[in-house]
Structure formats: structure tokens, C-alpha cells
Amino acid sequence: xxxxxxxxxxxxxxxxxxxxxxxxxxxxxxxxxxxxxxxxxxxxxxxxxxxxxxxxxxxxxxxxxxxxxxxxxxxxxxxxxxxxxxxxxxxxxxxx
Numbered sequence: 001x002x003x004x005x006x007x008x009x010x011x012x013x014x015x016x017x018x019x020x021x022x023x024x025x026x027x028x029x030x031x032x033x034x035x036x037x038x039x040x041x042x043x044x045x046x047x048x049x050x051x052x053x054x055x056x057x058x059x060x061x062x063x064x065x066x067x068x069x070x071x072x073x074x075x076x077x078x079x080x081x082x083x084x085x086x087x088x089x090x091x092x093x094x095x096x
Contacts, residue, residue: 008031009027
């Protein structure tokens with residue numbers, strides 16, 4: 001794998017000092033996970049804003065198909081009790 005175009009693509013997630021979760025910040029190419037973490041540190045945490053880096057090889061990420069969104073999200077739409085419009089707010093509560 002000497003040609004950089006053949007290196008696997010990695011997705012980079014950074015946890016900030018103030019955050020509790022990792023956020024996707026971008027992608028990069030690297031030969032292996034160790035190189036991906038080092039490159040992610042250099043590219044995405046230049047001002048020492050991160051405390052943790054996750055890298056995941058892009059071909060290991062499974063995503064839903066946007067064309068299947070209606071079928072995927074339909075079950076939650078049929079549960080009206082999850083929506084705030086299902087409940088009535090008493091008149092005595094004025095701040096909602």
C-alpha cells in the first residue's frame with residue numbers, strides 16, 4: 001500500500017474537553033489505525049481541544065439508506081404518545 005490513494009479511509013471522532021460524547025469531525029486516509037490516530041491528532045486537534053480520539057475504518061461503518069427513511073421511521077410516527085401534542089397542558093401552567 002505505498003500509493004496514498006490505496007490507503008483505507010478512516011472516520012475521525014473527537015471528544016472535547018467540555019463534552020461527554022465523541023463527535024464526527026472528518027475523514028482521512030492512513031495505512032493503519034495507529035497512523036490514523038496520529039494523523040487525526042495532527043489535523044483535528046491542533047489547539048489541544050480534544051481529550052480522546054476514535055478512528056473507525058469507513059468500510060466498517062454501516063448506514064441506513066436515505067430512500068428507506070419512510071419505512072425506517074414509520075414506527076415512531078405511529079406512537080403518538082411520544083409527541084407532546086398528545087398531552088394537554090393545564091391552564092395553570094403558563095411557562096410552557
